[in-house]
Amino acid sequence: MTLIPLFMVIPLGSAFIVVLLGRFKETVSDVLATAATLMLAILPFALIIPLSQEGIFVYRMGRWIPPWGINLVLDGLSLLMLIIINLVAFLAILYSVSYMKKFTAKSTYYGLFLLMLAGMNGVVLSGDFFNLFVFLEIAAIASYALVAFGVEAEELEASFKYMVMGSVASVLILFSIGLIYSLTGSLNMAHVGTILQGQKGNLISFSMILFLAGFGLKAAIMPFHAWLPDAHPSAPAPISAMLSGVLIKALGVYAILRIFFNVFGMNIQLSWILMILGALSMVGGGLLALKQNDFKRLLAYSSISQIGLIMLGVGCGNYWGILGALFHLFNHASFKALLFLNSGAVEYSTGTRELKKMGGLSKAMPFTGATSAIGSLSISGIPPLNGFWSKLFIIMGLIYAGRYVLGVITILVSVLTLAYYLKVQRYAFFGKLGEGLEKVKEAPPLMCASMVALAIICIGAGIFFYPIMKIILEPAVRVLQEGVGYSSLVLGG
Amino acid sequence: MKNGMTLIVRVIARFVSPMIMVFGIYIILHGHLSPGGGFPGGVIIASAFVLLTLSFGKEIAYQKLKESTASVMESAGALIFLILATLGIVFGGWFFLNFLPKGEPFRLISAGFIPLCNIGIGLKVGGGIFAVFLTLILFRLLEKGEGD
């Protein structure tokens, strides 16, 4: 219980200490950042058992009682997100220790990274709208700076685009928060939920639309996706892994789930909107990914497609759909982070991101080749890897809900996914060694270690899907299925 | 611009900037009693440095207060704030607990740890805003150096 604020204290404190001490010696900042994220990666697992006994933790900041004071809420969904965020962050930091050597100002990089981490942890823990907005902005501003970290022309352009879109999204979210405050006179999510229950009106619908547009922009759902394929490939590889694997989920998908399920309450129109947007971005992202020749850009389009799949599963609203969507959230974080780290390793060794200039790399880089094969098979849904189970659950959910057409589309998109990942494997890793690649060496050991760890997570979550489902995913599904009952849990506790 | 502005501006700036700084410190210290607090006070203090920079030219101001000093101030301010918040766990068991005695209302020493928080925020904001300003003008300086 007293551990909950540590999720903000550790990254924030270590961010500033790293910047202060990193001036003197670079290894100090390496060690500090790794130690801090390692602690954070272990911490959520310590909370699993107490949470399963209590059901929900409400942490009152400064001993102020919920509707008046600021509170942090930890329930099943938040815990799932915390596990995903901190695990991927630890492996990305481990990877950056070697990867970021070619950049200057490594301590600044760690500082920004840890600030982004603090922001994301804050978003998933905060129990009121305004703190959610503040933490979201902390994470977003750190990520704008990180995308432009290389200060090359393309990176600056991508970061500018990302920043304009992100700022517009933030303004829309703030506008909607203002509307909610003027309607209810409260900012606490649980309190707003109790006041809004059963009410209907144009202003409520308007604020829902604003939230959907704002968080949809952050999550890069299809009509709002334009910034993602530029921003994610331009960042350094560990940051791409964080952005694609975690940030769009914590800032976009999590916020949509929390606000629409637990505060406003789901209804049939909303569920159709989520399903249609999800299906649109799933198909569109997949088709656009197919014609890309840039390794990281292909992965970025694939992220749009997979986020669409998650929204589709959430939208169908029954047990299997939500379970599959949340499991896919976890799985996508693991394999997309793995694939981005692979692309970073390839770029580190060969100096190119063009798929057509590569070839035969699995002989020269055995670890990268093997882990990327696992990642590609897993994202395409080949049993017994983890992507198979989550896609199966989503399709089952769609069929139980009677949406047969969407189920068939999901299966077709799954085949499409397999097609473009086979393209990656064929051009980059199989076949004859490409020209000028004779001297390519495997990436440094720390980079390999974090890639292997992610590959093990992919295989492990596939084989042991049942315990993961029971221990981590089911509490999260229960939170979403309770719907607006969340309010009474928070205010009563 | 390279060597600052005219004599009149420099004399006035030298005369006025300590007063601006004192005013900023006043705003920070009275943050719990009157409008103001860490953020406005910090911005006022930073504006005193900005005034000096503009009137004396960036080279001289850069010798007086380096960008690194400003960013150290910024990090230190944030750490003070964070440590105060964490001390709440140590003394009372809750994060952000106001663990100091509240004192008598409307006196300078009152409201527990809020004045201390304001000082931390003031350091952070003052350092941060001035670091931003310096970074922006120094970038122009470097760019010009490359162009010549």
Add this chain to the structure above:
Amino acid sequence: MMFFLCFVLFLIGLYCVLIKKNLLKIVMGIVIMEYSVNLFLITVGYKAGAVAPIVTEGAGKVSFVDPLPQALVITAIVIGIATLALIVALCMRVYDRYKTFDITKIRRLRG
């Protein structure tokens, strides 16, 4: 009426972001949007005949305007400053690389 004017200001900012070709004008559009939302939040807390929420010694019972939106607005302004500083620095870097502020000429990334 005030709410309507805030919305008009918001739309002006949005127009500026969507239509203008100059990087700095786009930045100005974002800032206008932010300020319109801040103005909206302040007007939400307005109460006719109320005074600013400052408790002074020996004052009688008076009605205050809602202080919470004002606290929100100052936080939003701080965030706005951070974003603005970053985006202006970014614009300078972009100009350094491309030697232009025209968004139609800054297209090195494919669609």
